[in-house]
Amino acid sequence: MSKRAVLEVIALDVEDAVAAQAGGADRLELVTDMAADGLSPAPATVAGIRAAVDIDLRVMLRLADGFAAGDVDHLVRVAGDLREAGADQFVLGFLDADGAVDLAAVERVVHALDGCAWTFHRAIDRAADRNALRRRLAGLPGLDTYLTAGAATGVDAGLPTLLAEAERRGEPGYEQQLLVGGGLRLEHVPRLRGAGVHAFHIGGAARPSGWAGPVSAGAVADWRRALDGEDAA
Template identity: 50%
Template sequence: MGSLLEVIALHPADAEAAQEGGADRLELCASMEADGLSPSVSTVSAVRRVTDLPLRVMLRLTGTFAVDGAELNRLTAAAQSYLSAGADGFVLGFLTPDNEVDTESVAALVSTFAGTPWTFHRAIDAVLEQRPAWRALRTLPGLDTVLTAGSALGVQHGLDDLTRMAKEDPAVAKVMMAGGSLRPEHVPWLYGSGVRKFHVGSSVRQDGSWTKAYVNSRFVRAWRNLLDAQDSKAQESRSQAGTTQDGEPATTKEPTA
């Protein structure tokens, strides 16, 4: 599969610049000082009017990864409003007081929008044990992406763990999306481990500012070009090895007389 570039957007101007720069998907949220909270329904509608990119909306009401019954009810209602406003998917993730994946709460929420794809966000980087957490995620319906830096401190601290997990388990590599202070020099290592989804936010804004700068389409284009170059190298390697994109032996046409 080719690479996917997801860009964080806070408003329509971000969305337009991200699409112009070559993004494949948007994560829409608010309040990045709290690492992303749910945006208003009007913002979702406004973003949908200016872009046709797939749009995943954050379902998170507080700056923690905990959730209670009242919040779940509010998020359930919000999800339906977001779908009506043009959302294609969601971003969410809850942990128990013991910092394990709260599968019960997550399953309860995603069951209310069955059939809609969703991302488990960087709550995964706050769990105590990674392997049990990833096993728990496999049980959740509709999950197709796990956003992770491999560390709560960012990809620069979690890179070794990300590449190891991706190499050890292709199923993990398939859903893993690397993000969280992701830098260009991380990409070849992640790509070589089988990761094909990448997530950027502050790195596509002037001076990395969430409050003083919008998404810059040129910065997005630089990331797009970087990922396209990795895709091209991978395709060339497959061709030289005589395999298809899925790693199967390439068929050869029988010569005619």
């Protein structure tokens, strides 16, 4: 019996959150505006979702499309507002114009989180040097997860990178959980599980009607069964 896999589902509102939890999600990533690949939700949305479900929530800290931090003072204020609304886990990631991690921006926001757990998101898939990014972030408080497809275009292209990074578990910069998402499909799961990947992130895969429609509890349950089947294999 291998370790139970974590299933994280993107939720935009209370309806999504309730359906995802009913389907067996372990955690939600809360965002708004998927046309911009996911921005920070309103504090009222976070408060409503926190009241509606009892699974973990990771809340996006991102002001605009792209991977530049933008107005860091504003980001810090947003983080404070979201914490007041009940958020205690976050998702963030900023790059500079050269594709290196914007460490100054990340450190300022992480300081405002005051020890909250957080994920560095798919900005890593746009980084000029993934290994250098990981090493520069090593030791920052609260960083426990990297959300990555292994490549900017998705898991199909990134699978070799994901498998290689899974093999480096425990090395400096590779202690965090590998959360795989971005073009992830069920057929990817056996190889990833076989390599020791224990966390999976879905967005569109949980929405049979596309992003215009809600999360489907049934679609999430299909993923839960598939992951649990791999656990028992």
